[in-house]
Amino acid sequence: MGQILATDEFLETNGTAFAPDFQEAIDLAEGALEAALDRGFVHWVLTYSGGKDSTATTVLTLEWLKRKGYPVKAHVIYADTGLEIPTLHAQAQEFLHALQDLHPEVSVYTAKPEAEESFWVNLIGKGYPPPHSRFRWCTRRLKVTPMDAVVQTLEGKALIITGVRFGESDARDARMHLSCSRGGECGQGVWYEESRRLGVGYLAPIAFWRECYVWDYVSLVAPAFGYPTKAIEEIYGGRDTRFGCWICTVVRQDRAMQKIVSSPEGRRYLPLAEFRSWLKEFTEQRENRVLRSNGVPGRLTLHARRTILERLRTTEAKTGLSILSPEEHQLILQYWQSDRYNDSYQ
Ligand code: SF4
Structure with missing residues (x-):
């Protein structure tokens, strides 16, 4: 399978120069979800990391599914690396609790790396040097493999929905798939590369959103639905930051x-x-x-x-x-x- 859905088709037809306004961006993302609905995926899996992009994607998707009467089984997987900044980890926990109250139908999982694959065992036990851009051994071990293990337990066609966004100047910026250095969320795009191997579909509904739209969605729109996301910007110390x-x-x-x-x-x-x-x-x-x-x-x-x-x-x-x-x-x-x-x- 390994299909890349809707977002790709959108970019094919609209090109990289297209710059939707905020409402258009929301409508287009929901259009991408609508298009994905016809593809027969039984499970929709949201990869939530606590960062702004995956928060916006999760809220947007769940609220849309709610309006539709939950036509598919929705899952939210939180990647707990054990290394989150403590205040942000607490914020993520609060978000997940609120999400469960707002959407009791949705399954929520916490995916942690096995002790054997943890950051400290690799660094202090095996002696791996700390990860750097040319030897980035952490993302797959800490985030992708644990999430992968949850996805593998699902029976039936699965669609992975991530908060990956492409650079505003180059909508095909492949480097964003792994980036955590320029405001992107580490790991969100790895699924794009993994979808073929896992035999799942892949959808990035906010791929073409500008960063300010994501912040506006998290700070203004999501709180109106009842999510405790207003404080994220403050906790992170402003918009220009990394997760x-x-x-x-x-x-x-x-x-x-x-x-x-x-x-x-x-x-x-x-x-x-x-x-x-x-x-x-x-x-x-x-x-x-x-x-x-x-x-x-x-x-x-x-x-x-x-x-x-x-x-x-x-x-x-x-x-x-x-x-x-x-x-x-x-x-x-x-x-x-x-x-x-x-x-x-x-
Ligand atoms: S690259 Fe990603 S997984 Fe690795 S240490 Fe940085 S944020 Fe964590």
């Missing part, structure tokens, strides 16, 4: 975290921002990496991994947050003992 993990080292400077920790309520999370900056710098130093035979820095040394673990424990103590689970800690110790992940394995 993703607090540890994210793929972005050069984490302005979202900077904004949050500069507010009185967010100050307690300053140690998280400090840890992230320290980790990035520490792991870039050659002496903290096992050098490959060609001299290129490879995995983190065992000594570096021990230092990171200590520092992480200190960060937990400073913030009062429990970041590493006992299971993850146990797996880390096991990897340190294994031949495959020690300093001499090439």
Whole structure:
């Protein structure tokens, strides 16, 4: 199957220069949903990350389905990486509770990575360097695979609906599929690439929305339906920001975290921002990496991994947050003992 629906057809016929106004943008997105309805998908799956794009997509789709009398089975999957910025995680939980009250017919899931695939086990246990643009090992492990596992349990044709948006200057900007650095939500577009493999349909109803429309929808339209989304803009410290993990080292400077920790309520999370900056710098130093035979820095040394673990424990103590689970800690110790992940394995 692997169909790319409606949005693609829309872009084919309207081209990249088309700039709908806000109401037109809503009408076109609903038109995309209408077109998808005729394709026979039993399950409509919304991939919700807590960010503005997936929030707008989720509200738009569920409210439209409600008006139609829920003609399909709707599912919302929240990707809980365990690394969300705490205030944003709390906001996402509030949203999901409200959603369940507003739409009792909708199934809500939280998709978490297995401990084996968690960020900390890969970083501190196996010694993977923190993810960066050329070695981005996190998105698939933390977000896509756990969501994929939920989708695989559904029997019958499934349609994945994401909040992916294309760049305003280039509606075919493929880089947006993975981006989290330019205001896009990390992982939202991966389904576009995965749809063929999974045998599901894919729909991005707000693909052609401008960023300001998304914000207006989240801040003005969704609250009118009863969703607690008015505060998202404030929590994120304004419109020009990113949504993703607090540890994210793929972005050069984490302005979202900077904004949050500069507010009185967010100050307690300053140690998280400090840890992230320290980790990035520490792991870039050659002496903290096992050098490959060609001299290129490879995995983190065992000594570096021990230092990171200590520092992480200190960060937990400073913030009062429990970041590493006992299971993850146990797996880390096991990897340190294994031949495959020690300093001499090439
Ligand atoms: S937000 Fe950053 S750290 Fe988190 S999954 Fe995306 S790229 Fe990786």
